[in-house]
Amino acid sequence: MAQAEQSSPAARPAGRIERARQTEARKIARRSFLRVSVFAGLTLSVGAMVAGFLGFFNRLKPTGFGGVVTVPRVSVPAPGAEPSRISGGKFWLSNLQGAEGDVLGVGGTGGLLALYWKCPHLGCTVPWNPSFNGAAVNFPGVTGWFRCPCHGSTYSRAGIRVYGPAPRPMDTMALSVNGDGSLSVNTGKITGGGADNPLRAVPYNG
Amino acid sequence: MATAVVARPVARPQSRNRDEEVLVWPDLVFIEFIAAMVFTITLFALSALMNAPLLDQANADVTPNPSKAPWYLLNLQELLLHMNAGMAGVIVPTIWLVIMGAFPYFDRDHEGQGVWFGTEGAVRLTVVGSLVGFIGTWGLILWDSGKIAFFLNDWFGLSGGDTFRFLENVRSIQNQLPWPEWSRSITYLPFNLKILDQGFQHLDFPAWLVEQGIPTAVLVGLPALMIYAMWKLGWVVTRRDALIALFSGFIAAYGVLTLTGTAFRGQGQELVFPWELKVSEGIPGQE
Structure with a gap:
């Protein structure tokens, strides 16, 4: 080097x-x-x-929960049948027969009701209990209630709260019937439950 | 007292040699740090590489029935079944903790401090206070679950019919009485505050009575009534007597709440016997 x-x-x-x-x-x-x-x-x-x-602000076209969920005709329960669970929209679809579910007597005449399955108390998912006897919550003779697994709030087929700590009846979602008998449920448009829940039911003849 | 301290001098610790001591820093702390890092990185890598097999446990659409908190919180969950959520979950525990913290400021008598059952009627107060707490809490739970009305009808054929249906549980006071329409929406603000929810601007009196009024009256009134009765009977003489009875009652009520929530609440938080208690995973179609 x-x-x-x-x-x-x-x-x-x-x-x-x-x-x-x-x-x-x-x-x-x-x-x-x-x-x-x-x-x-x-x-x-x-x-x-x-x-x-x-x-988070993109609310233009949400799909699934938050947007419009279509329920096919076959998933719509018959009048008086047990409510069907629509997982995609997180709601129970109740087909009320006459004054069914209108346990406090506000003048319901039946029809379809989309009930948001989140408990208005503290948010647990409310299951449908087909065998629950209303005698335990002061309504003898009525069988089949929504009953919250967390704190026992009990709701009729129309989401009317009859028992437990929940501050109001179950919330409802905007529902409309399409020409072919299917339903469009706007899961982004949730109205707080009230005593008038049975009156919000939409007539259905599909 | 002072002589006792002098008579038994405290042994002073002998000073050690350096080679008898173990160094904490850096020897021990460094090993702990390396262990912490190894575990953190391993867990981080594992969680990035593999999905935890939670399946339905992580499915937010699936709620077990009944859904329960850890057992030591079931007393609060039991309280939540009977009153407004903010009251049962926040206000009542906070106020009670503050009251318990204030006990020594309320009872400032130095005599007999730290002595079990130090006052004359202490044993009787403890026993009776606990019994009142035990029976009272059970009674209220049974009433609000509708079981008292149910068993009166089932066992003795006693029924109030539709007239007294409102007495079956606390919520039926709201549902089964003909409350006038105005009482369901009493405007108490002289102006319209838009930031407040409608429910806050207008007082729903029956709902308030059921969710806040009656629970508050029961939580404050029944212990006060117990102390007053004991004072009238001559059992409670000093402030300490009152606190002994109050605290015994609290321990019993707390125990009953925990026990009920743990062993006596079945599906839909229905009151059942412990051997009838079964849990559904809540998977749709398998309930």
Whole structure:
């Protein structure tokens, strides 16, 4: 090595300066590369967070729960039959026969009712209990009630609360009947339950 | 007292040599740190690579019936069955904890401190206070579950018919009495506050009575009545007597609430015997 350096003394200094210059250039390149990477990464992650946040506001076309759920004709229970569970829309579809479910007597005349299955008390999923006897909650002779597994709130077929700590009857969803006998239930349009629940039922002849 | 302290001098700890001591930092803490890191990274990698086989346990659409909190919280869940959620879950526990914390400020007598059953009637107060708490809590639970009316009818053929149906449980006071329409929506604010929910602006009196009024009256009134009766009987003489009776009653009520929630609540939080209690996973079609 020492011999090689001595053999070309004229070429060496220029090459050394050139190498140093290139090294220095590379250093700056590396620094700016890192700087760009950091900011790019930062922009990317912040952008992803902002996009995710804005995603919550995308209410243009929600599908499934939150949007309009179509219930085919075969899933609509017969009048007086047990309510059917529509998982996609998180609701119970009740087909009331006459004043059925109108246990407090507000003048219900029957029809279809989409009852949001979330308990208005503390949010548990309310199951349908077909064998529950109303005698235990003051309504002898009526069998089949919604009864919450968490705190025992009890609702009639029309979602009327007759027992337990729930502050109001079960919430209802906007429901409309299509020409072919299927239903469109707007699961994004939930109305707080009230004593008038049986009056909200939609007539159905499909 | 002072002489007793002097008579038994406390032995001073002997100073140790350095080589008798074990270094905590960095030796022990460093090992713990490495262990913590290894476990964190392992769990992180595992959770990224494999899906936990939760299946229906993680299905939010599936709710077990009955759904219960851990046993030590079932007293609160039992309370939630009978009154307004905010009251049972937050207000009642908070106020009671504050009251218990205030016991030493209410009973400031130094005599007989730390002595079990230190006052004259203490044993009697403890026993009677516990019994009142035990029977009273059970009675209220049975009433609100409708079981008292049910058994009066089932065993003795006693029925109030439709006239007294409103007495079967607390909610039936709202449902089975002919409340006038105005009482269901009493406007108490002189102006319209749009940020408030309609329910807050207009008082639904029957609902308020059932969810807040009666529970508050029972929670405050019955213990107060017990203390008053004991005072009239001459059992409660000092403040400590009152606190002994009150605390005994609380322990009994707390125990009954925990026990009921744990062993006597079946599907739909129905009151059942422990041997009849069975849990459904709540999977649709398999209930």
